[in-house]
Amino acid sequence: MKIFFSAGELSGDVHGAALAREIKRIAPATQLLGFGGTLMAREGVQLVRNYKDYNVMGFIEVLRNIRRIFDLLDDLTEIIRAEKPDLLVLIDYPDFNWRLAKRVKKFDIKILSYIPPSAWAWRKGRAKSCAKIADAFIAIFPFELPVYQAAGAKIYFLGNPLVDTVKNSLSEAETRDFFNVNDSERVILLMPGSRRQEIKLLLPPMLGAAKILSRKLSAKFFLPVADGVDKLSLQKQIAAAKLDIKLVNSSRRYDLMSIADAAIATSGTVILEAALLNLPSVVLYKMAPLNFLIGKLLVDIKYFSLPNILADKKILPELLQNAVTPEKISAEVLKILENREIITDKLKSACKKLGESGAANRIARKILETAGDKF
Numbered sequence: 001m002k003i004f005f006s007a008g009e010l011s012g013d014v015h016g017a018a019l020a021r022e023i024k025r026i027a028p029a030t031q032l033l034g035f036g037g038t039l040m041a042r043e044g045v046q047l048v049r050n051y052k053d054y055n056v057m058g059f060i061e062v063l064r065n066i067r068r069i070f071d072l073l074d075d076l077t078e079i080i081r082a083e084k085p086d087l088l089v090l091i092d093y094p095d096f097n098w099r100l101a102k103r104v105k106k107f108d109i110k111i112l113s114y115i116p117p118s119a120w121a122w123r124k125g126r127a128k129s130c131a132k133i134a135d136a137f138i139a140i141f142p143f144e145l146p147v148y149q150a151a152g153a154k155i156y157f158l159g160n161p162l163v164d165t166v167k168n169s170l171s172e173a174e175t176r177d178f179f180n181v182n183d184s185e186r187v188i189l190l191m192p193g194s195r196r197q198e199i200k201l202l203l204p205p206m207l208g209a210a211k212i213l214s215r216k217l218s219a220k221f222f223l224p225v226a227d228g229v230d231k232l233s234l235q236k237q238i239a240a241a242k243l244d245i246k247l248v249n250s251s252r253r254y255d256l257m258s259i260a261d262a263a264i265a266t267s268g269t270v271i272l273e274a275a276l277l278n279l280p281s282v283v284l285y286k287m288a289p290l291n292f293l294i295g296k297l298l299v300d301i302k303y304f305s306l307p308n309i310l311a312d313k314k315i316l317p318e319l320l321q322n323a324v325t326p327e328k329i330s331a332e333v334l335k336i337l338e339n340r341e342i343i344t345d346k347l348k349s350a351c352k353k354l355g356e357s358g359a360a361n362r363i364a365r366k367i368l369e370t371a372g373d374k375f
Contacts, residue, residue, distance in 0.1 A: 004085040005034030013037035022364035033058045077103045087371035113137045120148045127151035158362040159355030166276040168258035175255045186219035191265035194226035201286045207241040208326025221245040225254040235344035262336045271307040275347045282332040283318045311350040
């Protein structure tokens with residue numbers, strides 16, 4: 001049995017690694033290969049290309065790198081044709097992965113979409129076109145199902161793997177000791193993302209907010225740094241702002257989240273990770289102006305942070321585009337600190353909708369079943 005994964009960014013690498021680990025437990029002889037990152041490689045996936053060599057975001061940035069992206073598409077198409085896997089698993093990264101899927105479909109290879117395109121939020125017509133290409137879909141949020149079911153897709157919600165993976169490894173006392181934080185100090189996390197564009201747009205207002213908060217609170221600030229992020233650049237920006245912010249490896253972020261009082265973070269999976277650890281966030285989203293204008297024409301959603309979408313109501317404050325200022329960020333952090341217990345109760349209720357533990361194992365079994373393995 002041979003399965004090919006395609007994951008083009010960090011979140012996909014995380015999900016792909018979890019699936020690879022479970023597949024190897026269930027069916028050890030399965031050969032795994034694909035387009036991903038170091039996390040997938042550690043779990044036994046033979047990488048044919050590393051996503052970090054092609055990591056860009058936004059309409060303009062993609063256009064600037066279009067030739068390299070299409071060369072990658074050609075390369076992966078040829079590799080898949082030659083390898084003839086039993087199943088191609090698309091992990092999120094829709095604009096690229098569905099172009100790849102259209103090409104691979106001609107080789108009579110089964111295709112499974114894990115974390116399918118967000119047709120519930122924008123370009124709803126995509127559900128029908130995707131349903132014609134993929135043999136099966138696995139969603140990680142229950143609100144994704146209706147639009148695909150209406151399009152005739154075979155789609156499953158088997159729970160969200162984050163329920164199992166988002167766990168602190170140390171007790172509260174051990175964590176406070178490890179990070180040298182006493183009980184009287186507030187802990188605030190800055191999480192500007194892992195992409196260069198996100199950091200460029202969001203770190204400066206985050207630092208500005210930290211400067212305001214440091215004058216009003218006895219607090220320690222931490223910034224988890226993902227693999228591949230230019231740590232030296234972060235240190236220079238923090239030094240220029242004359243702030244005391246400790247950089248820590250992102251592998252320690254769950255322990256930090258477990259003792260933090262509030263976070264300031266870019267919209268994405270990290271917001272949900274924080275919510276699972278009862279950490280409220282001020283959610284930021286900012287793009288280059290042209291990218292934002294294009295996106296605004298296409299997207300039709302009430303909220304852009306996952307806990308708010310799960311709850312279908314505003315639990316966490318969301319600041320969008322021009323509202324991402326130090327003054328507004330710091331004001332929202334102070335509101336969170338005043339109402340933290342109420343907010344965390346609402347987060348717990350929203351997170352229950354992610355399902356029971358064991359999702360990665362159930363999803364791995366469905367992938368093997370789709371590939372035709374009678375394990």
